[in-house]
Amino acid sequence: MQHLQQLVIEAIETSQFPETPTNLYDPIRYILTLGGKRVRPVLTLMAAELFGMQEMDEIIPAAKAVEFFHNFSLIHDDLMDKAPLRRGKTTVHEKWDANIAILSGDGLLVKAYEEISKCNPVYLPATLRILSKVAMEVCEGQQLDMDYESRASLSMPEYLEMIRLKTSVLLGGALQLGAILSGANEQQQQLIYDFGENVGLAFQLQDDILDAYGDPDTFGKIVGGDIMINKKTFLLVKLMEVIAEEDVPTMQYLLHSTVESVPTKVEDMLTLYDKYQVREAADELKDIYTQRAFEKMDALDVPNERKEALLLLANNLLVRQQ
Amino acid sequence: MQHLQQLVIEAIETSQFPETPTNLYDPIRYILTLGGKRVRPVLTLMAAELFGMQEMDEIIPAAKAVEFFHNFSLIHDDLMDKAPLRRGKTTVHEKWDANIAILSGDGLLVKAYEEISKCNPVYLPATLRILSKVAMEVCEGQQLDMDYESRASLSMPEYLEMIRLKTSVLLGGALQLGAILSGANEQQQQLIYDFGENVGLAFQLQDDILDAYGDPDTFGKIVGGDIMINKKTFLLVKLMEVIAEEDVPTMQYLLHSTVESVPTKVEDMLTLYDKYQVREAADELKDIYTQRAFEKMDALDVPNERKEALLLLANNLLVRQQ
Numbered sequence: 041m042q043h044l045q046q047l048v049i050e051a052i053e054t055s056q057f058p059e060t061p062t063n064l065y066d067p068i069r070y071i072l073t074l075g076g077k078r079v080r081p082v083l084t085l086m087a088a089e090l091f092g093m094q095e096m097d098e099i100i101p102a103a104k105a106v107e108f109f110h111n112f113s114l115i116h117d118d119l120m121d122k123a124p125l126r127r128g129k130t131t132v133h134e135k136w137d138a139n140i141a142i143l144s145g146d147g148l149l150v151k152a153y154e155e156i157s158k159c160n161p162v163y164l165p166a167t168l169r170i171l172s173k174v175a176m177e178v179c180e181g182q183q184l185d186m187d188y189e190s191r192a193s194l195s196m197p198e199y200l201e202m203i204r205l206k207t208s209v210l211l212g213g214a215l216q217l218g219a220i221l222s223g224a225n226e227q228q229q230q231l232i233y234d235f236g237e238n239v240g241l242a243f244q245l246q247d248d249i250l251d252a253y254g255d256p257d258t259f260g261k262i263v264g265g266d267i268m269i270n271k272k273t274f275l276l277v278k279l280m281e282v283i284a285e286e287d288v289p290t291m292q293y294l295l296h297s298t299v300e301s302v303p304t305k306v307e308d309m310l311t312l313y314d315k316y317q318v319r320e321a322a323d324e325l326k327d328i329y330t331q332r333a334f335e336k337m338d339a340l341d342v343p344n345e346r347k348e349a350l351l352l353l354a355n356n357l358l359v360r361q362q
Numbered sequence: 363m364q365h366l367q368q369l370v371i372e373a374i375e376t377s378q379f380p381e382t383p384t385n386l387y388d389p390i391r392y393i394l395t396l397g398g399k400r401v402r403p404v405l406t407l408m409a410a411e412l413f414g415m416q417e418m419d420e421i422i423p424a425a426k427a428v429e430f431f432h433n434f435s436l437i438h439d440d441l442m443d444k445a446p447l448r449r450g451k452t453t454v455h456e457k458w459d460a461n462i463a464i465l466s467g468d469g470l471l472v473k474a475y476e477e478i479s480k481c482n483p484v485y486l487p488a489t490l491r492i493l494s495k496v497a498m499e500v501c502e503g504q505q506l507d508m509d510y511e512s513r514a515s516l517s518m519p520e521y522l523e524m525i526r527l528k529t530s531v532l533l534g535g536a537l538q539l540g541a542i543l544s545g546a547n548e549q550q551q552q553l554i555y556d557f558g559e560n561v562g563l564a565f566q567l568q569d570d571i572l573d574a575y576g577d578p579d580t581f582g583k584i585v586g587g588d589i590m591i592n593k594k595t596f597l598l599v600k601l602m603e604v605i606a607e608e609d610v611p612t613m614q615y616l617l618h619s620t621v622e623s624v625p626t627k628v629e630d631m632l633t634l635y636d637k638y639q640v641r642e643a644a645d646e647l648k649d650i651y652t653q654r655a656f657e658k659m660d661a662l663d664v665p666n667e668r669k670e671a672l673l674l675l676a677n678n679l680l681v682r683q684q
Contacts, residue, residue: 164486179465183385
């Protein structure tokens with residue numbers, strides 16, 4: 041996997057873009073060199089290896105397309121969410137401005153399609169179809185996320201569908217692209233897609249759990265950050281679903297407080313989480329998604345030794361220090 | 363041509379999009395029903411007919427891709443330019459908000475690629491290459507336009523390159539897509555592309571001229587509107603290029619005035635335009651581009667009677683009531 045990661049990093053970071061207009065291309069160069077683990081494009085290469093493809097040169101454009109698409113969505117999402125930082129660095133709209141973030145994001149989306157069109161033309165209708173399907177779903181997920189922000193409550197099915205669209209379909213799609221380009225049939229493509237989508241769902245639940253219960257030394261973000269801003273995570277949605285009448289005023293009071301006005305906001309909310317065992321519910325659902333992912337991998341019709349790398353990656357993603 | 367226009371309008375206006383999320387798909391439905399002449403997608407169909415294609419069903423997806431792309435750029439450009447109106451109706455970012463304009467524009471760009479991928483797969487690498495090339499150029503043109511807005515002056519080559527990218531390449535690209543899908547060879551593709559790009563340049567110059575000299579009864583916008591806001595048109599760029607030292611203070615005074623502070627701003631600027639014959643220079647350059655367009659059409663290796671419809675359209679576009 042490290043070898044594939046190196047391939048991807050080199051391909052991404054040596055991508056050439058025109059010099060001018062600098063306000064269009066500098067933000068694209070900037071976001072692509074902010075680093076990150078490049079998990080999504082690595083998944084594309086790993087899926088190709090899984091299905092026996094040896095020529096990684098043929099898969100690299102699809103991997104780049106996936107990473108370009110992901111970074112387009114980061115630029116626009118950060119702008120829409122007014123986020124000041126991305127991977128510890130200033131976001132594009134802060135470093136430049138909103139218009140430049142809109143346009144350089146647009147450019148990067150076009151570049152994603154430009155990359156995918158370099159792939160084996162035999163598979164072009166299929167790869168294009170998947171890229172566009174995933175792209176629309178990611179847009180839908182981001183729109184739902186924004187819509188839900190202003191709503192008082194959210195049902196669990198709504199929450200799960202939102203995270204599926206916003207974060208999980210791209211993991212499935214990244215894998216499916218590698219499968220398509222290696223000649224996998226549609227049934228096999230569906231299995232590897234489902235593996236990715238379920239890993240994505242489990243990962244997102246883990247992210248929700250870690251934000252509330254993570255080790256402050258290793259988590260990387262401020263523990264309790266989601267609670268501070270009333271972010272609708274699995275934990276909060278679950279709490280709202282199961283909370284008894286008598287505790288609703290306490291919850292509402294906390295949701296209408298800031299850590300400035302109520303310094304114990306995070307601990308008090310965690311007390312409610314504990315009382316209603318929402319963490320256990322999250323762990324349980326995470327395990328179900330993880331189990332489902334492994335079942336999909338199990339059903340894949342390729343030699344077991346070729347599955348090892350992806351299983352190891354999934355394990356690494358899903359068993360984080362807590 | 364009216365028959366093709368009907369085909370296009372019907373194809374665009376009966377496009378189906380998912381019901382939800384409504385904040386993602388309603389703006390897309392809205393912008394696509396604002397009307398307009400649908401010149402760009404009609405060009406795609408006309409180019410296909412020019413090269414002998416009879417099956418318009420095979421070309422419609424490319425025509426839709428062109429119109430979807432154009433409308434994506436309208437949503438994002440209107441947001442970046444803070445425009446309140448588009449075709450006399452409220453713009454997307456005004457009717458909804460900035461975030462919804464960003465995301466629904468993104469979605470429409472993805473939908474453009476979804477349409478193009480429905481075309482004959484034999485030509486998919488070529489059609490994708492042209493769509494992405496044109497799309498990047500339109501982004502570059504918009505970025506240059508924004509960059510130039512804050513600059514005190516602009517050279518004529520800079521201005522012409524900006525309008526080429528922002529408005530003309532899409533006319534050329536729309537035609538080239540129709541040519542590709544009709545099996546035209548690369549030399550013929552280039553000729554029809556060049557025809558479209560030159561018609562586009564001539565049309566943009568005409569637009570600059572009409573804004574200052576058009577008939578208030580037929581122009582549709584306020585005559586002198588560009589002058590009021592110091593928009594860098596061919597006329598202003600040319601004036602800055604040729605103006606004598608002695609008239610610079612007058613020009614600068616007018617550029618630093620509003621019609622509120624100096625009610626004669628438009629007439630006084632027109633007096634300078636007349637003194638330096640910038641309108642004549644614009645007419646001359648418009649004629650050169652028009653001539654070039656006709657030469658490209660002349661060089662095309664198809665029966666003359668098939669050229670008539672496009673020549674008539676170009677004539678209609680370029681000989682407007684003044």
